[in-house]
Each structure stands twice: as structure tokens, then as C-alpha cells.
Amino acid sequence: MRLPATAHTSRPWRIHEIADDFTLEDVWALPTPGGPDELDRLVRLFAAGRAAQPSSAVPRFLFAVRWQLGKLFGWDRPDAGVGGRVPTLRDRLPEDLLAGPRGPAFKSGDPFSSVYQTHDEWAAELANKTVHAVLHIGWVPDESDGHHGQMAILVKPNGRLGTLYMAAIRPLRHLGVYPAMIRSIGDQWKANPTAPTAS
Numbered sequence: 001m002r003l004p005a006t007a008h009t010s011r012p013w014r015i016h017e018i019a020d021d022f023t024l025e026d027v028w029a030l031p032t033p034g035g036p037d038e039l040d041r042l043v044r045l046f047a048a049g050r051a052a053q054p055s056s057a058v059p060r061f062l063f064a065v066r067w068q069l070g071k072l073f074g075w076d077r078p079d080a081g082v083g084g085r086v087p088t089l090r091d092r093l094p095e096d097l098l099a100g101p102r103g104p105a106f107k108s109g110d111p112f113s114s115v116y117q118t119h120d121e122w123a124a125e126l127a128n129k130t131v132h133a134v135l136h137i138g139w140v141p142d143e144s145d146g147h148h149g150q151m152a153i154l155v156k157p158n159g160r161l162g163t164l165y166m167a168a169i170r171p172l173r174h175l176g177v178y179p180a181m182i183r184s185i186g187d188q189w190k191a192n193p194t195a196p197t198a199s
Contacts, residue, residue: 031186
């Protein structure tokens with residue numbers, strides 16, 4: 001379920017101080033019911049690549065088209081990524097977050113890298129020629145005295161190209177990609193009662 005921006009902005013997440021120059025694009029509730037200490041399980045599903053494997057053909061096709069366009073136009077070259085075109089957000093972390101866990105390593109070839117992890121919050125980043133983006137996962141209480149994941153996407157478009165790119169893919173994300181991905185997250189959550197190890 002897509003949520004209003006205030007579902008993210010009203011919470012005292014540490015990401016607010018670290019990525020205050022990024023724009024909040026989306027906030028989604030994740031179908032991952034659990035107890036108060038299960039953020040790490042969800043984070044490891046993402047890092048292992050299992051959370052973002054939509055089963056329907058349309059999102060898989062859209063992902064394939066995006067990677068082919070990236071190859072064609074050089075959007076995803078290493079020099080356009082984190083540590084190349086943009087510095088990592090870890091350079092902005094206060095001492096307590098730097099001293100704490102970073103979060104799991106992603107599987108080989110995944111464009112994301114963990115920035116930091118707390119008891120109820122995790123952030124990962126990617127960058128390419130179009131955008132510098134943050135995937136933020138919070139672990140929030142719900143109305144039934146349980147908890148669940150909440151996903152937010154924050155972006156900093158790279159100039160006019162990035163702004164046009166984000167505008168062009170917005171309908172595809174909202175209508176096809178994210179709903180399918182969130183269904184997949186729910187399926188993987190049920191199928192993996194223990195956190196997988198990223199490889």
C-alpha cells in the first residue's frame with residue numbers, strides 16, 4: 001500500500017539529517033508482519049536480492065529494458081556511481097552511525113550498497129548517470145501491536161537528464177514495478193522465516 005509522505009517525514013529517522021538534500025519520491029507499507037526485532041531479517045532479504053524479484057512478466061520486462069538502456073547510454077558505468085560521480089553518504093554519517101553496523105553486503109552485481117543500520121532503520125544507496133538514490137527501510141509499529149516494514153525512496157536527480165528520467169518512469173513505478181515488487185516481498189517474507197545470507 002502506498003502511503004502519504006508524512007508516514008516517512010513524521011518519524012524521527014536518522015536519514016532526515018543525512019539526506020536532507022534528497023527528495024522523497026515514494027513511501028510504501030510492506031506486507032512483512034513481525035515482532036519488534038525483525039528489521040534485520042527484512043534487510044537481509046533485500047541484500048540477498050530476494051525482495052526485489054517480481055514474479056510477473058511486466059516488471060521483469062521493464063527491469064530488463066532499463067538495464068539495456070543503461071548499457072546503451074552508459075548510465076551505469078562505475079565512474080557514474082557512488083565513489084565516482086558522487087561521494088558515498090557514509091561520508092556524511094555522524095560518529096555514532098559510523099561506529100555502528102553498516103548493514104549487509106548486497107549480492108554481487110547489485111547496484112546498491114548499505115550505508116548504515118540501526119535497530120529500526122536501514123539505508124542503502126546507489127548512483128548512476130541519472131540519479132543518486134536512497135532505499136530506506138524502517139521498522140514501524142502497527143495498529144495490532146505488531147510491526148512491519150516501511151519502504152521509502154529518496155532521490156537526487158542528476159541535472160535535466162535525471163529530472164526527465166524520473167518523471168518518465170514515475171507512472172511505470174507506481175502502476176507496475178512497485179506493486180509487483182511489494183507482492184514479491186510479502187511472498188518472500190512468508191517463505192523465508194529466517195534471514196538468508198547475502199551471496
